[in-house]
Amino acid sequence: MNEKEHWTDADRSGYYAWFGRAREWVGGNSYRKFLLNIENENLATLSDTEKMALETLGIRQPYTPPPLPKPEGPGRTWTTEEVLALAEKSLNRGRNFEHGKRTFAAARCVVCHRFGEDGGATGPDLTQAAGRFQLKDLVEAMVEPSKVVSDQYKASIVQTVDGKVVSGRIVAEFPDRIVVVTDPEDATKFVEVAREEIEELLPATQSLMPAGLLDTLSEEEVLDLLAYTLSRDKSNDRRFRK
Ligand code: HEC
Known part of the structure; x- marks a missing residue:
């Protein structure tokens, strides 16, 4: 060949x-x-x-990533549908920027992805993910990385x-x-x-991004991680309002 x-x-x-x-x-x-x-x-x-x-x-x-915090959990096996259902209910308000940032590190995203001023280069820069993804595609990219590469x-x-x-x-x-x-x-x-x-x-048929990364995370962690990823690194994003 x-x-x-x-x-x-x-x-x-x-x-x-x-x-x-x-x-x-x-x-x-x-x-x-x-x-x-x-x-x-x-x-x-x-x-x-x-x-x-x-x-x-x-x-x-x-x-070089700093020592990463541990996920809080308790985790579960998240599906795209479950995350989307959760997001529909609770993503648009009352989220926590700092907690989202913490989760971005705890779930290892920061090792491979740049976001704002921080993060690795082996995966795409996610700072502008909000402008590039519909919520569904973003969640899918997190839960089922090998589906679209x-x-x-x-x-x-x-x-x-x-x-x-x-x-x-x-x-x-x-x-x-x-x-x-x-x-x-x-x-x-x-x-x-x-x-x-x-x-x-x-x-290769598989993504270089491991599957199951969200599975150590609790509902609150998943929601804040999503809000953070969609925030373009702005802590005054509407999702963080009370
Ligand atoms: C081991 C490295 C690695 C880790 C850890 C990792 N990713 Fe990825 N990620 C990648 C690579 C490589 C791609 C590009 C290939 C692909 O689309 O699967 C990617 C793609 C993505 C995409 C699609 C971006 C695009 O522009 O197509 C999103 C969204 C994403 N990752 C979010 C996350 C989140 C959130 C976490 C933490 C829960 C995470 N990733 C952890 C390596 C990683």
Whole structure:
């Protein structure tokens, strides 16, 4: 299988920009210099994938989460329907911003997702989630992460000619090798696979985001987490009014 064709099909936006720029670099400056340049250009113009690649390649300091608080619980197995029913009743008022923020850390969201000024880069920045999601899709993304996975964040499974399997996210492609981040919580854990060693490159069916993350949380924690995620980091959002 030709992995180039495969990626051309699978990809729409994010990877394209990254690969495109990586290609431009080929034969020119050193890769490191290329990365420094785009960082200086304007960090804000980079996609989440590009920012993560800067961490992978050691150009940017990766996010290290502080010690995380424990969920309060008691937990239960949450379904999308149950969370939606709860939200319909109690999401629009009386929520607690600080408690939502605490839960965002207790449920490990902050390890992979940036929100406001804080958080990791292995998942999408969620600060503007309110503008990008209907409530139903947001809840679904939290409860059933593998149902819809954006192309930019699809994991891959690489099989090598000598029978090794590497799975994770491809963050950079070069003429002679690819770079795969293997730990969904840590952008600095990566493996380089030489192209001539690749037997097959397949898209993973599962999200890199674990399922069941809400299952350690109580009703109040789930509600405040939802309100927080929808707040665009504004503690005066209407959902926090009494
Ligand atoms: C191990 C890393 C990891 C953890 C922990 C994690 N996520 Fe994710 N999350 C991801 C990745 C990677 C994606 C993108 C792939 C996908 O859509 O499944 C994602 C996608 C999402 C999306 C969809 C965003 C979009 O733009 O498509 C939402 C919403 C989300 N996560 C919320 C949460 C919440 C809330 C928590 C905590 C309860 C959480 N995540 C914990 C890695 C993580």
